[in-house]
Amino acid sequence: MPDTPHIVSDVMTLTVVAVERGVPFKEIVRTMEQWEVSALPVLEGEGRVIGVVSEADLLPKEEFRDSVPNRNEQLRRLSDLVKAGAVTAEELMSAPAITVRSGATLAQAARIMAVQHVKRLPVVDDEGMLQGIVSRADLLKVFLRPDEDIEEEVRRTVVSYLFPALSHAIHVNVHEGVVTLRGQIRDTSLVSVAARLVRAVEGVVDVKSQLTGESAVPPGPESA
Numbered sequence: 001m002p003d004t005p006h007i008v009s010d011v012m013t014l015t016v017v018a019v020e021r022g023v024p025f026k027e028i029v030r031t032m033e034q035w036e037v038s039a040l041p042v043l044e045g046e047g048r049v050i051g052v053v054s055e056a057d058l059l060p061k062e063e064f065r066d067s068v069p070n071r072n073e074q075l076r077r078l079s080d081l082v083k084a085g086a087v088t089a090e091e092l093m094s095a096p097a098i099t100v101r102s103g104a105t106l107a108q109a110a111r112i113m114a115v116q117h118v119k120r121l122p123v124v125d126d127e128g129m130l131q132g133i134v135s136r137a138d139l140l141k142v143f144l145r146p147d148e149d150i151e152e153e154v155r156r157t158v159v160s161y162l163f164p165a166l167s168h169a170i171h172v173n174v175h176e177g178v179v180t181l182r183g184q185i186r187d188t189s190l191v192s193v194a195a196r197l198v199r200a201v202e203g204v205v206d207v208k209s210q211l212t213g214e215s216a217v218p219p220g221p222e223s224a
Contacts, residue, residue, distance in 0.1 A: 051093030
């Protein structure tokens with residue numbers, strides 16, 4: 001079977017820039033600029049994550065600086081108007097924070113980001129204490145895996161597992177993360193299984209299966 005999938009702790013950034021709940025607006029902006037980040041976890045106590053403040057949370061102050069929206073827009077964008085008048089991280093932050101555990105798989109983290117429409121996730125332990133941060137770019141690191149490593153894992157964990165007697169006859173080629181399988185197998189019902197298992201190998205971009213059933217062996221001459 002494919003190796004154990006990578007988890008968030010394999011790719012997360014351990015050094016995280018964060019702010020406390022009382023940090024003022026301008027200090028938040030300065031911190032983002034200094035560290036070249038677009039969002040900051042907000043902490044309380046010994047490091048428990050209570051929210052995240054992002055550039056999107058800061059922009060309403062500029063957007064509504066010299067204009068007053070009409071009544072309909074005020075009702076529709078009430079939370080943005082509140083943030084336009086906010087002056088501390090606690091008032092600006094999105095809460096509760098959307099977080100992930102360090103033991104989550106990269107697929108699980110990617111799903112959270114997609115569903116919640118966020119670009120990064122604070123990584124927390126069971127008590128909600130900050131351990132690191134993982135971004136979209138971190139999740140894509142698995143696709144930097146060398147083709148040779150992918151090929152070795154496919155041979156070892158898929159081909160040898162499904163076709164132990166024919167593994168020498170199954171050809172595996174990997175180019176830019178695209179895996180091609182070629183060869184003849186006895187049980188064609190395993191073609192889709194092989195493709196599914198190969199796709200589960202981290203770093204695989206796509207799978208092209210050229211596996212076919214073994215040709216029928218012509219019968220020998222009948223004995224007299």
